[in-house]
Amino acid sequence: TRPSVLRGGNVSTMLEGLCDLLSMTGGGGDxxxxxxxxxxxxxxxxxxxxxxxxxxxxxMIGALSQVAAGKEVLDNxxxxxxxxxxxxxxxxxxxxxxxxxxxxxxxxxxxxxxxxIAVNRSDLLRDLLMKMxxxxxxxxxxxxxxxxxxxxxxxxxxxECIRVAMAALCxxxxxxxxxxxGGRSIHPSSIAVEAEPECMKYFHLVGKLIxxxxxxxETIPAARFTIAxxxxxxxxxxxxxxxxxxxxxxxxxxxxQYLLLNxxxxxxxxxxxxxxxxxxxxxxxxxxxxxxxxxxxxxxxxQVTEENKLHYVELLCDSRMRGAVAEQVQAIIDGIRSIIPQxxxxxxxxxxxxxxxxxxxxxxxxxxxNDWKAHSNCDVDQELWELFWAAIDSFDSDQxxxxxxxxxxxxxxxxxxxxxxxGYGSVGDIQKFTLARNLNSTLPVASTCFxxxxxxxxxxxxxxxxxxxxxxxxxxxxxxxxxAVAR
Numbered sequence: 454t455r456p457s458v459l460r461g462g463n464v465s466t467m468l469e470g471l472c473d474l475l476s477m478t479g480g481g482g483d484x485x486x487x488x489x490x491x492x493x494x495x496x497x498x499x500x501x502x503x504x505x506x507x508x509x510x511x512x513m514i515g516a517l518s519q520v521a522a523g524k525e526v527l528d529n530x531x532x533x534x535x536x537x538x539x540x541x542x543x544x545x546x547x548x549x550x551x552x553x554x555x556x557x558x559x560x561x562x563x564x565x566x567x568x569x570i571a572v573n574r575s576d577l578l579r580d581l582l583m584k585m586x587x588x589x590x591x592x593x594x595x596x597x598x599x600x601x602x603x604x605x606x607x608x609x610x611x612x613e614c615i616r617v618a619m620a621a622l623c624x625x626x627x628x629x630x631x632x633x634x635g636g637r638s639i640h641p642s643s644i645a646v647e648a649e650p651e652c653m654k655y656f657h658l659v660g661k662l663i664x665x666x667x668x669x670x671e672t673i674p675a676a677r678f679t680i681a682x683x684x685x686x687x688x689x690x691x692x693x694x695x696x697x698x699x700x701x702x703x704x705x706x707x708x709x710q711y712l713l714l715n716x717x718x719x720x721x722x723x724x725x726x727x728x729x730x731x732x733x734x735x736x737x738x739x740x741x742x743x744x745x746x747x748x749x750x751x752x753x754x755x756q757v758t759e760e761n762k763l764h765y766v767e768l769l770c771d772s773r774m775r776g777a778v779a780e781q782v783q784a785i786i787d788g789i790r791s792i793i794p795q796x797x798x799x800x801x802x803x804x805x806x807x808x809x810x811x812x813x814x815x816x817x818x819x820x821x822x823n824d825w826k827a828h829s830n831c832d833v834d835q836e837l838w839e840l841f842w843a844a845i846d847s848f849d850s851d852q853x854x855x856x857x858x859x860x861x862x863x864x865x866x867x868x869x870x871x872x873x874x875x876g877y878g879s880v881g882d883i884q885k886f887t888l889a890r891n892l893n894s895t896l897p898v899a900s901t902c903f904x905x906x907x908x909x910x911x912x913x914x915x916x917x918x919x920x921x922x923x924x925x926x927x928x929x930x931x932x933x934x935x936x937a938v939a940r
Contacts, residue, residue, distance in 0.1 A: 628649050844921060
């Protein structure tokens with residue numbers, strides 16, 4: 454380290470110098486490791502409070518989370534950060550992603566092996582319900598084997614299984630969830646039991662699959678929950694009236710804002726008393742005008758006035774977002790906690806924000822082709838390499854995601870982008886996307902465990918694009934073309 458770090462006799466001066474070094478050139482470069490070693494010695498001598506009470510603590514924690522050498526220091530500090538929200542927010546999301554996985558797997562003592570289960574593709578949800586009934590064996594992860602297939606229990610099979618299962622569970626036709634924003638986000642349905650009598654078991658399974666995805670640091674993009682649901686899962690403070698916009702934008706616009714912004718006066722020339730509102734909710738007035746419930750005991754007899762209007766709107770939104778689906782949300786949380794110990798989940802709830810939970814579960818929403826290319830391995834000639842990326846550039850967003858799923862088992866890249874693509878082996882192992890030659894086929898072949906596409910020889914961008922799309926189409930059809938089967 455530089456002599457300037459050591460000048461002065463007080464801890465604050467040393468912390469300031471170390472923070473400056475760690476912030477240099479993307480994390481201190483060659484200075485990051487000795488800086489972290491010195492910081493570790495300093496904290497051992499003074500205790501963590503010396504850093505946590507220092508005015509620049511958040512900046513230091515953010516810098517530490519950007520360098521590999523800072524991991525040991527941070528791992529010792531994180532339990533204290535649950536009471537320091539500003540410092541928890543300073544942690545990089547990539548650090549949090551790895552920390553969540555590790556803290557779950559290490560909470561049961563010495564690291565154990567992932568549990569292996571066999572499931573039938575034809576009855577996937579029922580098999581998962583039965584095989585994962587007891588969540589405890591899955592704290593160290595899961596290996597999935599498809600019955601009747603000779604390829605064994607690979608990481609690609611797990612990613613495919615969880616993706617397909619969560620897509621089925623979150624499909625609005627299944628009835629567990631509803632969406633009022635065109636499918637961009639989903640929220641538990643208050644009438645899920647009418648669509649599926651065993652809905653609570655399936656909500657419980659949703660929670661288990663979320664826990665497994667966090668352990669393996671893999672994405673399940675179908676679980677794009679509303680901000681209100683993510684807040685409830687994390688117990689992240691009270692819900693606000695504004696959160697209603699994520700659950701039901703039309704209701705928020707035409708009911709909530711209609712009342713709060715006095716639109717009944719401006720647009721309809723009416724008074725609040727003309728609306729004849731009481732403290733009750735009628736969720737589906739067009740279909741079931743008599744199906745109402747009181748927002749509090751006796752609410753049907755209490756008139757909404759200008760003085761209590763805000764309270765009415767708050768109770769109404771809370772009923773729609775939370776009260777009507779409390780059992781469903783609790784089942785999801787219970788599913789998570791059946792795999793993740795309660796004390797560990799409580800710590801995670803304090804460290805992860807609702808927006809971060811969305812990214813950890815679902816990954817990045819868009820595919821960055823430049824990032825994909827920059828973090829890929831090339832085992833083909835330069836001409837084939839360039840033709841592949843030119844074809845990818847010509848694809849629309851859905852085609853790019855479909856190809857990514859074909860190659861890796863997931864439609865979205867994880868937090869950290871393609872540099873953090875999970876692969877085969879131990880939890881946390883990185884497997885870069887790879888292009889390799891395929892001499893035995895006329896169509897591309899994918900190995901999802903190794904994030905690899907094997908390409909036949911193509912001589913034009915159009916030929917490459919057509920071959921890739923045909924391979925993806927045959928895979929999605931289920932009755933795979935002999936050369937398009939994902940290995």
